[in-house]
Amino acid sequence: MDTLGYGRAMRPEAGSRPLLLVDAAVALALTAVYVVFVRLGSDDGQASYAGPLWLGYLVAAAAxxxxxxxxxxxxxxxxxxxAALVVATMLDMVREPYAAAGLAAYLVALAEPTRRSTAALAVVLPVAGVAVYVGGAVVTPTEGPQGALGLVALVVLVVGGAWTAGSVVRGRRADAERRRRYESERALEEERLRIAREMHDIVSHHLSLIAVRAGVAGHVAEAAPGETRAALHDIEETSRSALDEMRRTLGVLRSDGAPRGPAPGLGGLDALAAxxxxxxxxxxxxxDGTARLPEGVQATVHRIVQEALTNVVRHAAPTxxxxTxxxxDGSDETGDGRTGxxxxxxxxxxPPRGRRHGHRTLPGGHGLLGVRERVGLHGGTFAAGPxxxxxxxxxxxLPVGDGRPA
Structure with missing residues (x-):
């Protein structure tokens, strides 16, 4: 199935005000030209409309x-x-290469599904060609069959060429969008693998603690019941923390051949700032208040700050x-409740005033996509923008429960 390509609609941003204003100006200019043709009388063999002015103006506006x-x-x-240009041709109002139809055909090829735009072209070209030929060779035979055929060829060239140009631009946009989505999906997959590696290290750490404390409990079960209870309590807490981490990594694939390394934590934030x-x-x-954050949350916070500062350096520095x-565990200065x-x-x-170019949009890189993925795995919320x-x-x-130590 073609999810991006040439078979479905790729409508441009219709609400873009500058483009709409340009189209409005072009429409007024074309209408003015057709109005001039309505009022134009000539003896040099060119089109000369002799009908009612109101009808001519109506056709000019419609075209x-x-x-x-x-x-x-x-x-x-x-x-x-x-349709309006066909009427204008039959009324001997204008014989030009259907420039207005070419402008419309370009957008049809650019915005509509391929099947629909092709069908539109298949209807428009014969209709326009026949109208121009009949107008030039039959209704007002001032140019003769050869001259009429030349004008038909020019109309086909203008309208068909505009449609072809729109189709080419559409194809390039579809290819670019396909590449962008592929790169985004690949970046997210790589991010999932990195998350899986980090969580593997975290869960392995928890399981090692459980094994050690279970061994201690087995050795002192009879001699020191109090120490046994403490060990069992530690095992319970560590198990809960490990299970929380494992739930967040369900469905995340891990590459065995990928390099491993310790998960970064809050201790690396100073280095990022430096x-x-x-x-x-x-x-x-x-x-503030981060002494008891689980390791997985610390790794995610580190990644968030890293990507944010990278974005600042890339798009706004110096600034x-x-x-924050x-x-x-910190003091709640805002009064909106930070616990949990x-x-x-x-x-x-x-950027400084000399470099300002309006608001930045969400960067096209994939770092923030990975950050959003990480935050979602923790059940948190993420937002970025101007x-x-x-x-x-x-x-x-990022929710962290009651802040139990990991």
């Missing part, structure tokens, strides 16, 4: 004005424009950036 809506309703616009400062970003890092990591979650907020002020003061803001919330 030119619909072009303003070609991004919104491509096929109806093409049908309306061609790297960003060396790149010219004034980083203010605040970490000022505030990084607030865990469940860790909050990560990264806000930058955007900040309140012209920069970029990233916010993540």
């Amino acid at each position: 030119g004005l619909p072009v303003a809506a070609r991004r919104l309703r491509p096929v109806p616009v093409l049908a309306t424009v061609v 790297d960003a400062r060396r790149a010219g970003v004034d980083v203010v890092l605040t970490v 000022r950036c505030t990084v 990591v607030a865990g469940p 979650e860790v909050r990560v907020d990264v806000v930058d002020e955007g 900040g309140p003061r012209g920069g970029f803001a990233l916010s993540a919330r």
Whole structure:
């Protein structure tokens, strides 16, 4: 099944105001040209309309004005424009290569499914060709059959060429979108593998603790009942923490040949901030209430901050950036209740005035896609977008239960 390609609609952004304004200006210009043809009388063998002015103006408006809506309703616009131009040709109002139809045909090929756009072209070209030939060779035979055939060829070239151009652009956009999705899916898969490796190390650590404490409990079960109970309590707590981590990694595949390494934690945040400062970003890092965060949550927080600072350095440096990591053990200065979650907020002020080019959008790289995936595995929430003061803001919330030590 072609999920991206040429068989389905790829409608451009119809709500783009600058493009709509350009189309409106072009529509008015075409209408004005057709109105001139209505009022034009000549003795040089060119088209000369002799009918009622109101009818001529109506046909001129029907041929030119619909072009303003070609991004919104491509096929109806093409049908309306061609019908109006056919009437204009039969009335000897205008004999031009159907420029308005070409503009509409381009959007039909660009925006509509291939089957529909091809069918539209298959109808439009014969209709326009016959109308031009009949108008030039039969209704007002001022140019003769050869001249009429030449004009038919020109109309086919203009309308067909515009349709072909739209089809080519459509194909390139489909290929680019297909590549982008492939790269995004590949990046997410790589991120899943990294998460699986990190969770493997964490769960292995928990199971090792369980094995050690179980061995201790077996040795001192009769001689020291109190120590046995403490060991069993530790086993219970560690088992719960390990199970929580394992639930988050269900369905995540692991590559046996991939390299392993210790999962990064909150201890690496200072190094991340230092790297960003060396790149010219004034980083203010605040970490509070994170003493008892599970290892998996720490690794995710580290990854969030890493990607956020990378984004700042890439898109906004030099600038000022505030990084706040607030865990469940810290003081709640905002009064909105922090117990049970860790909050990560990264806000930058955007590039200096000389480099500002409006709001940044969510970067096209795949780092933040991986961050969103990680946060989702923990049952948290993630948001990123333009900040309140012209920069970029990233916010993540990760539930951590009652903050039991991992």
